[in-house]
Amino acid sequence: MSIALNIEGPSHSPSRRASCRTDAWLQSLVTESMDKDSNQVTEPKVPRVPSEFRKIKENSDCYEPTVVSIGPYHHGKENLEEMEKLKAKMAGQFVKDSIEAAEEMYSKVKELVSDARKCYAEESTRQFDDEKFTQMMFLDGYFIVQVVFKQLQTQKLRKDEFASVTRDLFLLENQLPFQALIPLMRIYVTSGHYSAVERRTSSSKQSWSSERIDQEFKKTVQEDFFKKIHEIPLHRDSCWEKISNFLKSSRSKDTDTDFGLDFYHHLLEFFYFKFVYGKGKHTRESRSNRETTSWNRYYSVNELKNVGISFTPTNTSVFVDVKFRNTLLGGALRIPPLNIEDSTKSLLLNLAAYETCAGLYSAKCTSYICFMRSLIDKPEDVKELRSKGILRTTIGTDDQIAQIFKEMTTNLVPNPSAYRDVKNSVESYYRDTVKRWILQYKDPFSKAVVKYSFIFGIAVSAIQAYLAETKQRPGFGFCSCSNATLLH
Structure with a gap:
């Protein structure tokens, strides 16, 4: 006994026809996906700006x-x-x-x-x-x-x-x-x-x-x-900085790799690895699952200045290399100088675009632009960085320079873990109540010390003058009395 399957009959129902169309559409998605995988085109070495x-x-x-x-x-x-x-x-x-x-x-x-x-x-x-x-x-x-x-x-x-x-x-x-x-x-x-x-x-x-x-x-x-494009301003290292730089260069000597020209795709990438990526082993990096992110507040230059954090320029060629150093009662943000010229905005944004196209998860330049924007909130912040030799401007006012950084960071997405150590150090310092108390009462305390030191100094000087005067009076003192007694 054989059973004939009636395939034609059920297909005439509206629900069956809709189901067939849906299945065909789902199958087309699979087919298109397979075609794209088989004909996958790699990102061009000279890509378009996103x-x-x-x-x-x-x-x-x-x-x-x-x-x-x-x-x-x-x-x-x-x-x-x-x-x-x-x-x-x-x-x-x-x-x-x-x-x-x-x-x-x-x-x-x-x-x-x-x-x-x-x-x-x-x-x-x-x-x-x-x-x-x-x-x-x-x-x-x-x-x-x-x-x-x-x-x-x-x-x-x-x-x-x-x-x-x-x-x-x-x-x-x-x-x-x-x-x-x-x-x-x-x-x-x-x-x-x-x-x-x-x-x-x-x-x-x-x-x-x-x-x-x-x-x-x-x-x-x-x-x-x-x-x-990037000229490092003259800067005289302190004795400690010279020793520190020597030790760093000694430690990194074995890990630095001098790549041939064929490692780089083009001139912009060559510049990137020289002045943004820095020395060391250059790799086409990928995102690390082990990276942890800590969230901290952003503080402007003047906010940090008011709690005792100073700003000092460094002479490293890697202009994104920002460091934080604790001092006895304060802290210091060490930032490489940056020349702000007509082409600076263009250069930084094209480096950031390159990072995005190249898939560099570290996003060093993008993160640097965003970090500097967090420091520069008002023209006063630009003025402070200029006075310290960190921003060297040949164009525009302080307000215009602040506006440039605001415009550059529109739609930029930094690496959340970038400058993690710097941000953690700043946050830790900002929350240090002992240091903040000392800085808060530093001026009244120093004024009191000067005031009472001045009074103490006047008192001591008066006593010394009095003693010097009395020593010159005749018949005063042990020796004069003794001589008078002997005469009698």
Whole structure:
């Protein structure tokens, strides 16, 4: 006996048809998810600025180049055309002076065009065929090399144009991947057309290894070019600071790692690891489940100053390296100096955007901006930090500088555990009733000491004067009486 399943019959009911449609929709979600997993696209090495950054109106200009475009994202914009003409002019002179080196550089870019495309968001490169993309990479790469090796100074540019070029080269969307820039730089150096090597050695550059050329390029970038962006103010260390720095350098000598240029994706990332991440082992970090977060109040500069916390500058190159140090009756926040210039806001926000795109959970720069914002609540806070040499401003009033930090922190999300030790120390100090009592009554107590010390001093001086006067009177004292008795 066989049983025939009536599949058609039940399907005619409305509930059955709806169930089939729902099942199909659920199945489509699974299919789409599997397709995305199989065709998963990694984040480009030169990403776009996240939308949450761009939608803040006060900060939108911080991500746009003002004079020069690098790469495909802003290529062809009308306001950048003048610098495109200068790029072509400089490259034309290079071809004229060194045709072999120019042809070698162009051929190298052509070999890398496929890999270079993958470094950008896919939709941004579709308008360029391979030849056009190669030309853009060649001109942009040669231009960066010229800027780093100070050859742009031979062009007749105004001072503000030089500053704008430097500013634009540190925008997240205005980067050239190092995998394309490094080969161009190596050929440029070995061609003998110009190099920083000429200033350091007279040996033949043709015999140099790629690693040695890379080291010289890194030195030039760090010692010359980066100084335009982050110059450490002069600061004389105390004896104790010199000893402390020596001990720290001795302990960290074995853990510091000198990475080659191929470790970095682009110039902005190179700057980040140098001045934000600092020395030590550079890693593409991930979030640690073991990290604990402690919540503390935020205090402004003047609030902390009123309870005895002072502010002192340090001379570390890592400008996010904030420390707290306890003193006998107070405390000190040690903060590296920061130059506030026209490009500072742009630089800090692009570093923060880079952190977000790179997935760096520590968010060192983002957390630093938010921490400084917590200290700067009013113009008086800016004034205090300026007086201590921590903020060095060349633009705007104290009120405008305070406003800049307020605008920068809109929509920024710091790492909750950042500056945990500093915040805990400040909070612990702020709640220390003994120290606060001493500081509260410090002025009345010191006035009383001065007052009664003054009275005591007058009394002692009067007694001393009286004794000195009586010693000079005749017939007074043991010796005079004795002599009178002997005469009788």
